[in-house]
Amino acid sequence: DTEVTQTPKHLVMGMTNKKSLKCEQHMGHRAMYWYKQKAKKPPELMFVYSYEKLSINESVPSRFSPECPNSSLLNLHLHALQPEDSALYLCASSQPDSDGYGYTFGSGTRLTVV
Amino acid sequence: DAKTTQPPSMDCAEGRAANLPCNHSTISGNEYVYWYRQIHSQGPQYIIHGLKNNETNEMASLIITEDRKSSTLILPHATLRDTAVYYCIVRGLYGQNFVFGPGTRLSVLP
DSSP states (O other): OOOEEEEOSEEEEOTTOEEEEEEEEOSOOOEEEEEEEOTTSOOEEEEEEETTEEEEEOSOOTTEEEEEEETTEEEEEEESOOGGGOEEEEEEEEOTTOOSSOOEEOOOEEEEEO | OOOOBOOSEEEEETTSOEEEEEEOTTOOTTOEEEEEEEOTTSOOEEEEEESSSOEEOSSOEEEEOTTSSEEEEEETTOOGGGOEEEEEEEEOSSSOOOOOOOOEEEEEEO
16 A cells, blocks of 8 residues: 545535544555645645654644544644635655655645635 | 755646756755656655666656756656646755745646
């Protein structure tokens, strides 16, 4: 299995809702990442988990809360989002400190906040 | 910040070779050059990577200059399905993450 699976593919949520994005990989990778991508912009790194521990939080607002329950799963909990948080959210995984193929990305979740 | 510079857009005729340049003049000795592409609204897809030597796989070739300050991704026979944004990324092994620059938007024209 050489894929990163993200669910749901599309999500529409109100500003008072609580929702979660899910990411799963079965490649034995021990690093997982969340990126945010606005239209016509490159992906921006949000969070990095290495060996199930949060190692990087790129000054992301607290309304985004990551969770790594185990080495295969990564969640992004969303609460009280703003319309400007509408974007494509990408999950990726890799082997830490490896010169292999870099990151494997999922297809993303298209989030719309109304 | 991204460590690379790429032209914002390029066109290529279908069936011809697409040559995408990337400048990385501040690259360190232990940093690799990676190329990814992103087709509209999909996740970035790995293409190829290299350290010093030129590399080739079933998708593309990567030519790295001897001083390693620039590289070129070559798609030998571009098809319409190669229309995408192509990202050149420089990354070391230890404690560094992928930082995306604006990339090059390649349009393959019929």
